[in-house]
Amino acid sequence: MDWQRLSTLELRQICYFLAVVEAENNFSRAADRLHIEQPPLSQRVRSLEKALQVRLFDRRYRPLQLTAAGKVFWAEAQLALRHLERGITEAKRANQGELGQLTIGISSAVSNSVLPDILRTFRQQYPDVELELRELTMEQQLQELRDRQLDVGFEHIPAPYNQDPQFQLLPLFQEELVVALPEAHPLTAQASISLAALAQESLLLPSLKAFPFYQEVLQQFQQAGLTPNVLQNAKATWLLTLLSLVAAGVGVAILPSSNVQNIQRTGVVYRAIADLTLTRQLSAIWRSDHVSPVLQAFLKILQTFKLPRDEKLD
Template sequence: MELRHLRYFTAVAESLSFSRASEALGIAQPPLSQQIKALETELNVQLFNRSTHPIQLTIAGQIFLQEARAILLQLDQATRTTQQVDRGYLGKLTLGIHNSFANSHLPGLVAQFHQQFPDVRLEFREVTVVQELELLQNHQIDVVFHRSPAIYQDGMTFNCLPLLEEEFVLVLPENHPLTARAIVPLTDLKGESLILPDLDVLPFYRQVINACRQSGFEPRLDLSIRSGGLITLLSLVATGLGLSVMPAHTQILNRQGVVHRPIQGLQLKRHITLLWRKNEDSPVLNNFIKFFE
């Protein structure tokens, strides 16, 4: 028995006419009648009562019609599902994100992708700079919104798509004297207490320290935040414990008690990129990357 036998039988059963069924199927009536007869022989049952006009389904034929319809429907669903998976319209994608992800325009772009590909299940996993590449390498995430620079290990190979670059600004308590300046020279930070993320967690911030040294002073690092959380940093600055240098996007948080100012003499930018494994054959991932190109 082949699938065509089920289609032939269903066409005849629904029209109760060999002539109309043959016309709908695009085959001659004699071969169609032969195929139905061969099906009855294989099943060892009579599916149609041919003595009436129009022909009628036997009780066995009625049951077989229900089963044949279910099989053909399941086949159609399997075909559509397979095609959707092959085209990247159905599947799952695990995204690595940092705790600052929500404070940017990137969630809006991901939402647009989800609207365009509603049957792709998106899973979000919050990662740190230290662990993101290992998780990517070990297939625990499929793609990561990466903040440069990365902590690479031997044998790691990734594709990279630049998305945006972001400048850094000075964050001060709202009552700090330096808020009177529209732009704060880096040299004015001499003697000020700086609150920075732990350098083992976010080694990128070593560039801030190096910039201070190149400007002729050693920064005061009285506090550090092991988690590297920007919300915590903002809260500490708001209490007056010190100043900090943060990505410009933190301004959209509208944190009360702090003021943001550009820093003259600090040429520091952070690049946001998409990273994914090389030679990855995933239609869903390919669509995600193309969406951001």
Template sequence: MELRHLNYFQAVADELNYRKAADRLFISQPGLSRQIKQLEEELGVQLFERDKKHVELTAAGKFLKGEVDFVLNHLETTKQQLLQIANGREGELRIGFLGSASNQVLPELLKKINQNFPKVTTSLEELSNQVQVEMIQKDKLDLGFVRMASVPDELEMKSVYRDTFSLVVPVNHPVTVKNFTSVGQFANESFILFSSDYSNFYYEQILGICRDSGFSPRIKHKSVHALTIFRLVENGLGVAIVPSSLKEGYDLNVRFMEIPGTSRFTELSVIWKPDNRNPVLGKVLEIV
């Protein structure tokens, strides 16, 4: 078995189409079929069910795909780390984050990384909770900043920031900080919320705040981006409930009002995989 066999297998497993996989690999379709046959003979198992119209992974093929994705990703990561080291760096840390982490927590962490480990570079990607979990499981990310109640057993999670909730209204809204006593004052308003795709746990917390005040919110719009939500509020399309820390960094015609009398709060947590082999991760975890 050679590395090319794994690359060829991955292409067919991704495409489930020999012609498309062959085009992606810049080889002939018969040549690709021979390589896959060689791999199956080497392993002693059938990896694909194939007829004239369909290509499907067998149970063994599905298992191998997960392992091959991990191995090839690890090789690519190793290559990138080697290039970093060769260029005088200590390595690269790949960080996923929710947009709400970019206001306070993430800038503070990056500042400390620069101060303590100036030869470490970072790669940042804004992603949903679930995508971060999946990418950390597959070693495609090293750290993630999420809002979740729990993570899979093979990952670690640590709370790094506890935040209150604030209601966001247009700047000319009649309810102000002085006369804001309950979210129930907005029971008849339209709400603009972070989509449950952003964080189902967080989404349920928002609904809980409204239920605590005796109503179910009339949800008019959803988004995974804070700026989009604030723009919609600014234009009078509804009100929103967000982590209070999001009031930093935006210059819009909206008013943030911390919700009074609620015991609910939101936590931003950092997640990672303990057996991640990136040597930079252990150094940065000390800062975290």
């Protein structure tokens, strides 16, 4: 594109030319519609012709007639200004967070609990924003946030990550932990199960690197003077795989309650844990320097979202 040549043109000149054509090539009528005097209008159009180096009107006739060049320029200028007008409108919408893309990191904890309601509310208010969801571990979410491949994530963020100044967190809710048992397991006869009883079982845990929260679970056993029997030859990263291992009788699993509220896996029974004082806090996390209007719109939805039990965290 010849920017130097285009920079010699004035948008006002083009608008005045189109206004004259719209007024059936009548300068007086166009001047009245534009609320200006006719001489300045005529001068602007002549300046446009000089810049284009073509005659747009054949002034030998009354009423004036567009030249062949004028007809072509009129058609193309209309298209250009329609695009410009649309560009201005869309730019304003983008500035308000109504257009764009939002990439969200999720885990089973949020996807099986509050995420559907959050996304439904957001899409009702911002239907033209493109959403991309990525199922990632906590470490993967943090790394993609650092690499600017992710706009916002949802996970339990333990120390020291939750005090990193490059991130901001918005606590969403706290949840208790439950145990998933094979449906034929003798412990299913109990309404709640003690840590001592669970220490005697084969315990299925995901990778502690991918899910460092489970280190806190192991510490609860240690504080009770117990050593859990953690299976080393059967690991799973995602919830459904973990539940499949439980259903197969490979072992038992300790899971956040949000993961199981809406999942009824055939062959799996859930029970409370009697003496486990640990809870898990789920938060939204994003980069402190990320000022995308789409992200800000999404965060406003989160801040006003009705949390479980109608309780906001301190």
